[in-house]
Amino acid sequence: MKRQLVSLTALLGAFVLGAGTASAAGDPRWEETGTAYTDTLGGGQGLASRADGSLLYRGLADIPLSLRIKGWNHVGDPDIAQGHVFDAYQGPDTATSKMFAVTTPAGKRYEYVHRLNPGEKLNNSFATVSPDGQWMVSGEWGEQNRLQVFPTPLLNPSTPPAGGDLKEAWQITLDKPVRDIQGCDFVTDTRLVCASNDATGSLFPEIRPLLQVDLPRKLDGGPITGAVKSLFALPQRGICTGAFEAEGVDYDTKSGTLRAEVIQPGVCAVSTTVYSYHQVTN
Numbered sequence: 001m002k003r004q005l006v007s008l009t010a011l012l013g014a015f016v017l018g019a020g021t022a023s024a025a026g027d028p029r030w031e032e033t034g035t036a037y038t039d040t041l042g043g044g045q046g047l048a049s050r051a052d053g054s055l056l057y058r059g060l061a062d063i064p065l066s067l068r069i070k071g072w073n074h075v076g077d078p079d080i081a082q083g084h085v086f087d088a089y090q091g092p093d094t095a096t097s098k099m100f101a102v103t104t105p106a107g108k109r110y111e112y113v114h115r116l117n118p119g120e121k122l123n124n125s126f127a128t129v130s131p132d133g134q135w136m137v138s139g140e141w142g143e144q145n146r147l148q149v150f151p152t153p154l155l156n157p158s159t160p161p162a163g164g165d166l167k168e169a170w171q172i173t174l175d176k177p178v179r180d181i182q183g184c185d186f187v188t189d190t191r192l193v194c195a196s197n198d199a200t201g202s203l204f205p206e207i208r209p210l211l212q213v214d215l216p217r218k219l220d221g222g223p224i225t226g227a228v229k230s231l232f233a234l235p236q237r238g239i240c241t242g243a244f245e246a247e248g249v250d251y252d253t254k255s256g257t258l259r260a261e262v263i264q265p266g267v268c269a270v271s272t273t274v275y276s277y278h279q280v281t282n
Helices: 006-012 065-069 266-270
Strands: 028-039 046-049 055-058 079-081 084-090 097-103 109-115 135-138 143-151 170-179 181-188 191-196 209-214 224-233 245-252 257-263 271-281
Touching: 028 257, 046 079, 046 257, 143 181, 170 191, 170 209, 191 245, 191 257, 266 271
Parallel strands: 046 245, 170 224, 181 245
Antiparallel strands: 028 271, 046 055, 079 084, 084 097, 097 109, 135 143, 143 170, 181 191, 191 209, 209 224, 245 257, 257 271
16 A cells, blocks of 8 residues: 655655656656655555556565564565566575565465575565566575576466465576666566665666666576666655665556655655656657
């Protein structure tokens, strides 16, 4: 459920929108078109658009008690595909597995547990499903040269029909390293956009960049390499000073709206800003 912080909306609404993002001549670019706000505990980890255009938000307050009892103490950026909600869960620092929860349109939840491969980090920052519904992409924390690919629970017939073990299918090898990816979403069959919380500027010129990953073909069950480039720096605007945090990202295929979340710093961290973008052609 979307939770708006009306008072902070009024305070922050005076900040001007970005004029647009840089791109090569003739290439489409993302132009900032709006700003909204959600409370961080109820929506600061990520968001996903439903078929009717409404938004599903995820925050730490959304973790069901039954999952907390099992040790799943963090939920990442979700996705919605064919009416099913896909949530990425991780456990404590000692965890040896990560979990994807799938909630059907009828409200039934199934849990798919992935045991960590050698060298795999326990982080489970996001889940995004390919447009054909067959493959689910996720990612780890820190500096990485890959994104993980799994058969989509429930939607891919190779997965158990009511929860169970989930094995990694293969990986998207990235031609450039990325750092601290908080969320990704498919824009087309062969393009993802990803929000990075990297504030070092060492991998890309931008601070907390929105990245684009282009694939040579749609995901098909085989290894593939993605070409990474930085689109623009996510905005860091607000009445409080300090470190902002990039979070979830969503692309609504029906409206063509791209949304990205940024948590405010300091005492304003109770609020998460949701920036909206549409593509325009130069």
